[in-house]
Every structure is written in structure tokens, then in C-alpha cells.
Amino acid sequence: MYKNLYLKKGKDESLRRYHPWVFSGAVHHIDGQPAEGECVRILSAEGDFIAVGHWQIGSIAVRVLSFDDEKIDAAFWQRKLRLALDLRLALGLAGSERNTIYRLVHGEGDNLPGLVIDIYGRTAVLQAHSVGMHVCRQEIADALKAVLGDELESIYYKSETTLPFKASLGQEDGFLLGSPTDSVAVENGLSFHIDWLKGQKTGFFVDQRENRSLVENYSHGRSVLNMFCYTGGFSVYAMRGGAKLVHSVDSSSRAIDLVNANVELNFPSDPRHQAFAQDAFGFLGSMGSDYDLIILDPPAFAKHRDNVRQALHGYTKLNARALAKLQKGGLLFTFSCSQAVSKEQFRMAVFTAATLAKRQVRILHQLHQSPDHPVNIYHPEGEYLKGLVLYVE
Numbered sequence: 587m588y589k590n591l592y593l594k595k596g597k598d599e600s601l602r603r604y605h606p607w608v609f610s611g612a613v614h615h616i617d618g619q620p621a622e623g624e625c626v627r628i629l630s631a632e633g634d635f636i637a638v639g640h641w642q643i644g645s646i647a648v649r650v651l652s653f654d655d656e657k658i659d660a661a662f663w664q665r666k667l668r669l670a671l672d673l674r675l676a677l678g679l680a681g682s683e684r685n686t687i688y689r690l691v692h693g694e695g696d697n698l699p700g701l702v703i704d705i706y707g708r709t710a711v712l713q714a715h716s717v718g719m720h721v722c723r724q725e726i727a728d729a730l731k732a733v734l735g736d737e738l739e740s741i742y743y744k745s746e747t748t749l750p751f752k753a754s755l756g757q758e759d760g761f762l763l764g765s766p767t768d769s770v771a772v773e774n775g776l777s778f779h780i781d782w783l784k785g786q787k788t789g790f791f792v793d794q795r796e797n798r799s800l801v802e803n804y805s806h807g808r809s810v811l812n813m814f815c816y817t818g819g820f821s822v823y824a825m826r827g828g829a830k831l832v833h834s835v836d837s838s839s840r841a842i843d844l845v846n847a848n849v850e851l852n853f854p855s856d857p858r859h860q861a862f863a864q865d866a867f868g869f870l871g872s873m874g875s876d877y878d879l880i881i882l883d884p885p886a887f888a889k890h891r892d893n894v895r896q897a898l899h900g901y902t903k904l905n906a907r908a909l910a911k912l913q914k915g916g917l918l919f920t921f922s923c924s925q926a927v928s929k930e931q932f933r934m935a936v937f938t939a940a941t942l943a944k945r946q947v948r949i950l951h952q953l954h955q956s957p958d959h960p961v962n963i964y965h966p967e968g969e970y971l972k973g974l975v976l977y978v979e
């Protein structure tokens with residue numbers, strides 16, 4: 587069985603409330619020296635069993651896989667993946683021809699800390715954020731194939747940028763099963779090219795699905811600006827919603843190629859769409875006041891707690907620029923995906939932006955990540971995406 591890890595006295599409290607992490611400062615000692623990524627049994631100072639999890643060097647020493655004293659084997663992975671799939675089936679996101687893009691496993695939200703699996707048609711993209719999940723990648727891939735069966739042709743492993751740098755891990759991206767398949771997948775009846783080999787995250791921002799649908803609902807007859815467009819998800823939905831025109835902006839020319847390809851795939855030669863490879867602040871500063879629906883979905887401004895202040899300043903500046911230019915009666919969809927920035931802090935940054943822009947602003951919707959990115963109630967840190975829909979007079 588696994589090596590025993592003993593906690594310091596009183597350091598079992600958060601685990602008793604099912605929080606899935608053990609910080610290194612809470613560890614008293616381990617019987618023996620586990621290899622990084624190995625499973626350990628977590629025991630209280632008094633010797634009571636608490637949980638089993640993946641051990642690694644770093645501030646989070648253990649990520650809990652089970653609060654039962656069990657073996658983490660093929661049967662365990664299959665059971666967990668089946669539970670994850672059942673939820674996506676219940677949500678109507680899996681098993682549908684109209685939607686072949688969904689997140690199957692969202693780390694702590696699926697009680698599998700350190701693991702992300704996104705499904706794009708017949709391809710799964712598996713991403714490890716912990717050494718333990720990296721070590722288990724082939725076992726997880728085998729379980730995934732067993733659970734999804736013929737619906738799955740290939741599994742791509744994409745963890746070069748998400749694992750802590752360890753020369754000895756050999757964390758190369760590549761196929762764990764099959765080879766490249768058709769890279770077009772479908773979200774709510776709209777088609778997208780997915781670049782899982784070189785794209786950001788696992789190739790697509792699956793977490794904005796419901797928010798894109800909301801943009802579609804409000805787009806009729808509007809002039810839409812999709813700022814930080816990346817693959818152009820919001821743009822394509824706005825076009826289906828009957829927007830008068832849609833402008834997509836991203837500083838990366840690769841993103842502009844992607845958005846153009848995705849618009850072409852759904853609305854060939856549609857003159858309503860134009861894309862611009864430009865910096866957001868420059869574009870917002872020099873553009874006119876013609877837009878009456880603006881989407882701001884920037885990259886995470888704060889990756890760590892240390893730069894929250896700077897990030898909040900960035901959100902204020904960005905939103906003030908957009909609010910100043912939005913037409914009367916316009917809508918602003920504004921987001922933050924920084925985990926370190928709270929809902930309240932983000933709202934305060936947007937509040938400050940509204941006062942700077944001297945506009946009358948009302949909140950219509952408060953948005954969050956899609957339901958296939960569930961938040962474990964014992965791990966509130968998992969709630970990372972927040973958004974506001976503002977009505978601006």
C-alpha cells in the first residue's frame with residue numbers, strides 16, 4: 587500500500603471539510619521517501635486515516651484523490667471518468683450532435699485535482715497540472731478509452747506549459763492514443779477549427795459557451811466589437827444572432843487567422859465581419875463610438891496574488907476606455923478569468939471604470955464559467971471566471 591504521510595497537530599481541519607489540498611507546511615513527516623507523483627495516505631497527527639492523494643514537491647504537497655482508503659487503479663479512474671461523463675450527459679453537453687465540444691474533467695470540480703480533459707469531437711485533450719496526473723497519464727488515457735469507447739479516436743497530451751518545470755519528467759506533448767483527427771468540432775450547432783497542437787489552453791475556451799449564447803441573444807441589429815477575440819467564439823455567435831456588423835480584435839495575428847477561418851466556416855463570404863490584428867488599448871483609444879455591444883474578454887491580468895493590485899488597475903483602465911466609447915443604450919460584456927481576483931474586486935474595478943467614464947451603468951447579468959467547469963463547494967478557489975453584462979445609458 588502507499589506510504590503514510592502524517593500531518594502536524596491540528597492541520598487536518600480543512601481536509602475534514604473536504605478541501606482537497608495539503609500545504610507543505612502542514613506535513614509533519616512521511617514514512618519513507620515517496621517519488622514525486624506517487625500516491626500517499628494522509629493521516630492526522632493522532633494516526634487517523636483521512637485521505638489518499640498525489641504527493642509532489644511544492645507549496646501544495648498533496649492533492650487529494652479520495653477520502654476513502656482505496657487503491658488508485660484502473661477501476662478508480664474508470665469510475666471517476668464515468669461520473670464526470672454522467673454529469674455532462676445530464677447537462678445535455680455530451681452525446682449530442684449539436685454539441686461535440688465540452689470539458690469532461692475540470693480538476694477539483696470533478697474531484698480530480700490536477701487533471702483537465704476537454705473533448706473535441708472524436709479527440710480528447712488531456713492536460714496535467716500536477717506531477718501525479720502526469721505520472722498516471724497513460725492509465726488515465728486507457729480508462730478514458732474504456733469509458734468513451736468508439737466515440738473516441740485519439741487522445742492528445744498537452745502539458746508542456748502546465749506542469750512545474752522538472753527536467754526529469756520528460757513532459758513531451760504528443761498523442762497517447764491514435765493520431766490527428768478532423769479538427770472541426772461543434773458548439774451549439776456552430777463549427778470551430780480547434781488547434782489543440784499549438785492553441786492556447788487545450789485549443790478552445792470552452793468555459794464561455796453559455797456566455798456566448800447570451801451574446802447571441804442580444805446581438806440582433808447591433809454593431810458588435812469582440813475584443814480579445816482569439817478563436818472568435820463570441821463573433822460567430824453574434825453573427826448567428828443577427829448582428830449588423832461584427833469586428834474582432836486580437837493582438838496575435840494567429841488568432842486573427844483563426845477567427846477569419848471560423849467565421850468563414852459558418853458564414854462564408856459574409857461581409858458583416860472584419861478582423862483586426864491590433865493591441866486592445868490602441869484600438870479602443872482610436873476607434874469611434876459606433877459600437878453598441880462590446881465584449882472584453884482579456885487574458886488573466888493576475889496570475890498570482892502578488893499582482894492583484896496591478897491587475898485591478900488594468901481592468902479599470904480597459905473598461906473605462908470601452909465604457910467611454912459605447913453608444914447610448916449599449917451593452918458591455920466584461921470578463922475576468924484571473925483566479926486571484928475575486929468577484930467583488932472585479933466589480934469594484936468596473937465600478938471605478940464607470941465613474942471615470944462618467945456613464946450611467948446598470949448590471950443586467952452576473953456571469954460565470956460554464957457548468958461543465960463545476961465548482962467544488964469545498965474548493966471555492968475553483969470559481970475563476972466572472973463577468974458582468976452592463977446596460978449603459
Ligand code: SAH
Pocket residue numbers: 790791794813814815816817818819820835836837838841864865866867883884885
Ligand atoms: N475571448 C476568447 C478568449 C480570449 S483569450 C474566446 O472566447 O475564446 C485572450 C486573448 O487576448 C488571446 O487571444 C491573446 O492573443 C489576446 N491578447 C492578449 N493581450 C492583448 C492585447 N494587449 N491586445 C489585444 N489582444 C490581446
